[in-house]
Amino acid sequence: xxxxxxxxIAHSYQKKGLFQPKQAPVLEHISLxxxxxxxxxxxxxxxxxxxxxxxxxxxxxxxxxGTVTFLGQNLxxxxxxxxxxxxxxxxxxxxxxxxxxxxxxxxxxxxxxxxDNYQMVAQADKRAYITELLEQVGLSADDLxxxxxxxxxxxxxxxxxxxxLALKPKLIVLDEPISSLDMVNQRLIIDLLQRLKEDFQLxxxxxxHDIKAACLLSDHIAILEAGTITEQYTTVADFIASTKSxxxxxxxxxxxxxxxxxxxxxxx
Amino acid sequence: xTIPVLEVQQLAVEVAGQPLLYPLDLSIEAGxxxxxxxxxxxxxxxxxxxxxxxxxxxxxxxxxxxxxxxxLTTMSDKALRQRRGNELAMIMQNPMTAFxxxxxxxxxxxxLIRQHSACTKKQATQRACAxxxxxxxxxxxxxxxxxxxxxxxxxxxxxxIAFAAVLRPKLIIADEPTTALDLxxxxxxxxxxxxxxVTHQTAILLISHDLSVIAEMADRVLVMEKxxxxxxxxxxxxxxxxxxxxxxHLIKARLTVPALEEGL
Numbered sequence: 001x002x003x004x005x006x007x008x009i010a011h012s013y014q015k016k017g018l019f020q021p022k023q024a025p026v027l028e029h030i031s032l033x034x035x036x037x038x039x040x041x042x043x044x045x046x047x048x049x050x051x052x053x054x055x056x057x058x059x060x061x062x063x064x065x066g067t068v069t070f071l072g073q074n075l076x077x078x079x080x081x082x083x084x085x086x087x088x089x090x091x092x093x094x095x096x097x098x099x100x101x102x103x104x105x106x107x108x109x110x111x112x113x114x115x116d117n118y119q120m121v122a123q124a125d126k127r128a129y130i131t132e133l134l135e136q137v138g139l140s141a142d143d144l145x146x147x148x149x150x151x152x153x154x155x156x157x158x159x160x161x162x163x164x165l166a167l168k169p170k171l172i173v174l175d176e177p178i179s180s181l182d183m184v185n186q187r188l189i190i191d192l193l194q195r196l197k198e199d200f201q202l203x204x205x206x207x208x209h210d211i212k213a214a215c216l217l218s219d220h221i222a223i224l225e226a227g228t229i230t231e232q233y234t235t236v237a238d239f240i241a242s243t244k245s246x247x248x249x250x251x252x253x254x255x256x257x258x259x260x261x262x263x264x265x266x267x268x
Numbered sequence: 269x270t271i272p273v274l275e276v277q278q279l280a281v282e283v284a285g286q287p288l289l290y291p292l293d294l295s296i297e298a299g300x301x302x303x304x305x306x307x308x309x310x311x312x313x314x315x316x317x318x319x320x321x322x323x324x325x326x327x328x329x330x331x332x333x334x335x336x337x338x339x340l341t342t343m344s345d346k347a348l349r350q351r352r353g354n355e356l357a358m359i360m361q362n363p364m365t366a367f368x369x370x371x372x373x374x375x376x377x378x379x380l381i382r383q384h385s386a387c388t389k390k391q392a393t394q395r396a397c398a399x400x401x402x403x404x405x406x407x408x409x410x411x412x413x414x415x416x417x418x419x420x421x422x423x424x425x426x427x428x429i430a431f432a433a434v435l436r437p438k439l440i441i442a443d444e445p446t447t448a449l450d451l452x453x454x455x456x457x458x459x460x461x462x463x464x465x466v467t468h469q470t471a472i473l474l475i476s477h478d479l480s481v482i483a484e485m486a487d488r489v490l491v492m493e494k495x496x497x498x499x500x501x502x503x504x505x506x507x508x509x510x511x512x513x514x515x516x517h518l519i520k521a522r523l524t525v526p527a528l529e530e531g532l
Contacts (some may be wrong), residue, residue, distance in 0.1 A: 046450045047420060152308065182308045182477040186520045209450035215525040238528045253451040255480035256456075257522075257529050259503045264458050264484045265301075267504070 001035035003171055004057060009066035011052060026052050027227045034171070039197060039204040041214045044224035045218070045253075050207045053224065054175050057205060058092055061081075071170070085186050086111060088118055091164035095176035097156040101148045107134070108144040118167055133162040136199075137192060142236050161192065165200065173205045190216055211254060215240065246253030271337045272297050273438045273471035279318055279331035289314050289495045291331065296439065299469040301484030303503065305518070310492040312475045315440045318413035319473070320358060321348055336438060340439060353384045357432035363424035367416040373427060374412025377434075384435055399430040403460045422453030425462060431463045440464070443475045460483060479522055483507060491515045 012023040027049045034040045034057075042050050056068060059075045068075040070086055078086055089165040094100045101110050111130045115121055121129045130242035131141045137158040148156055157177060164172050174193065178186040190213060197204060208214050214221055214236075221239045223231040233239040256262050272295040281289035289311045296302045304312050317323050319333055321340055328357035333340045335355060340348065360366040360410050367376060374396065381392040393412070403426040416424060425445065432440050442461060446454040458481065474485055483490055484504065489506045491499040491514065497510040510516045 045452045046422065183479065183518065183523070184307055186523055187521045190523065209452075210523075211451065212523040212525050212528065215528055216523060237527075243528065244530075247324070253455045254528075255451075255455065255478075256478060256483050257524060258507050259483045259486075260507075261529075262484055264455070265462050268487055 003071065004034040004205075005069040006030055006032045006053075006057070007067045007069070009056060009057060009063045009068070011049075011061070011063045011065075025227060027063070029054075030229055031170055032229065034203060034205060035220065036170075036203055037201060038219040039169050039206050039217050041206040041208060041221045042224050043208060043211065043214050043221055048224045048226045050177055050209075050224055050261040054092075054173050054205065054207050057136070058090060058173055059087065074219065084118075088167045089170040090173070091167065091169040091171070092173045092175065093157070093160045093164050093177045095179055097153055097160050097180070098148060100160050101146050101156065106145050106147055107139075107151075107159050108150075108163060108184045109165055110159060114166050120167060130162075130166075133166055134159075136196070137162045137166065138188075152185075154181050154188065157185075157189055158182065158192070161189075161196070165196065168200070169202070171203045171205065173207070175207045177206075178211070179208070179210065186213070193217060270296075270426065272334060273300075274319070274473070275332075275334040275337075276319065277305070277332045277334075279315070279329070279333060281314055281318055281330075283326060284326050285383070285496065288327070289318070290497075292497050294473075294490065296471040296473060298324050298438070298471055299465060300488070301465065301472045301474055301486050303474045303476065303482040303489040304492060305479065305482050305489060306492035307477060307518075309494075312477075312492055312493040313443055314495075315492075316358070316443050316473065316475055319441060320356065322351065350384075353380065353437070354457075355437050356439040356441065357435070357437040359425075359428050359432050359440060359442040359445045361447050363421055363428050363448065364416070366428055367424070369416055372413055372415055376429065378410065380431060381434060395431075399434040400427065402433070402463075403430050404425075404456075422449050422456065425449060425453065425457050426510060429457065429460050429464070433468070433470075436468055437470065439471045439473065441473045441475070444472075444477070446476070446481055447478065454481070461485070479507075479519065491518070 011027040011029055012025040015024045030053065042053060043088060044050050052061060056063045062076055071089060073082060073086055075086060106123040108130055111133060112126060114231065115126060131144065134140060134143055138156055151159065178189050181189060194217060196202060206217055218236055221233045221236065222229050233242065276292065276294040278291040278293065279289065280287065280291045280451045292315065294302065304315060318329055323329055335351065348401050377396040378389060378392045381387065381395055396412060397408040400411055405411055405423065405426055419427065446457050449457060462474060465472055476482055486503045488502050490497050491512065491513045500516045506515065512517055
């Protein structure tokens with residue numbers, strides 16, 4: 001069953017022109033079904049339109065054409081209480097963890113914001129609930145009163161994940177959640193996302209350019225190239241098998257794991 | 269025996285008696301790539317800023333840094349300015365903030381060239397175009413008229429490499445040159461660095477937290493943890509038989525998909 005369906009999506013941004021504004025197409029003919037409980041990965045290089053597509057799924061960028069159906073409702077036609085309920089089920093984690101939070105708020109306030117908007121927990125239980133969320137993502141009650149600047153990039157990304165979890169959503173869009181982290185933190189966040197997906201029965205849309213991260217977290221992989229979906233694989237094994245034949249453009253960009261397998265420089 | 273391009277001896281940095289960087293030795297020969305690897309906050313960038321003599325005045329620096337045999341730590345600001353650009357250049361991590369947003373690429377490029385070598389504006393423009401063409405950027409003349417924000421991150425990083433290479437420096441410090449880029453652009457940027465190394469025998473200090481980048485490019489590697497160099501060895505030994513527990517931890521923490529790498 002699909003939790004989110006895109007039907008014939010097309011999108012273009014307006015470019016400045018001398019006499020008439022020109023339309024620059026970004027996405028064309030995109031139809032996708034995001035199955036419940038899976039990690040659906042959008043893999044592509046920068047400029048392919050991954051984030052634009054992510055924003056369209058989130059309901060924050062109205063597509064030029066096509067419809068987005070989330071939980072059986074048209075996301076761009078829903079209004080009032082229905083829309084509010086849909087938004088609650090649909091959360092996001094962005095790449096740049098520092099710019100995704102208000103620098104003047106503590107971790108507790110950051111996570112409390114969505115809770116207050118939806119009056120989800122009673123005032124008296126709020127702190128306990130937030131502490132529980134922090135513990136879920138590997139932080140502790142000591143972190144409640146800290147400000148964003150006092151956290152490392154990896155820790156702050158955990159707070160963003162905790163905030164996304166706070167309303168117990170059904171779908172989380174992860175827009176390059178690990179690309180600005182160092183290796184050690186990348187591994188920790190991938191493991192965390194994997195565990196949370198099972199514990200909270202989440203569906204992910206995972207946007208990434210990192211072929212290895214995609215293999216580790218995905219159930220379903222779609223390759224986005226210059227605004228269109230060019231390939232889709234329903235298992236990681238199928239995707240990996242596809243990279244074995246011919247010179248897959250993403251595979252040829254992969255860097256060696258070991259100096260003995262160098263692709264750019266030969267060993268002296 | 270030839271003099272190394274860069275020779276750093278017992279370089280240490282402290283702030284008010286509190287050590288930030290513990291004594292470190294490092295030397296790079298012409299045409300050699302030395303990798304500096306470690307997690308965020310391990311002192312990699314501090315080392316590169318110290319070599320460039322760009323540390324904040326509140327920090328105290330000890331030890332000796334020799335570029336082509338000349339001591340940098342005691343050199344006058346004027347002499348240092350003359351060395352920077354001509355003999356040592358830096359490629360920074362974030363191409364979006366490394367340029368001035370107020371001036372065109374061309375203005376900044378020509379200023380750089382004329383600051384460091386005697387030539388006319390026309391000659392400088394020609395050199396700038398040639399350097400941009402070297403990193404496979406299309407229509408360099410047009411590119412010179414654009415502002416930094418009109419280019420993508422990958423293109424800007426290539427422009428920065430052109431800036432660094434145009435004066436044929438003996439040493440390039442590349443501080444996380446690929447971190448802000450996607451896979452495709454990462455590989456392109458590394459290819460351009462390799463091209464510069466081969467054609468001009470440039471020595472490169474390559475700073476990265478990404479072990480794949482180190483595996484692809486480095487001859488020797490220094491592993492840093494909390495301001496200490498914990499392991500210094502050739503690149504093959506580092507990956508085949510990491511000695512220090514921290515290096516082993518770093519190598520283990522990498523995202524790996526064995527099935528994907530088979531037959532690579």
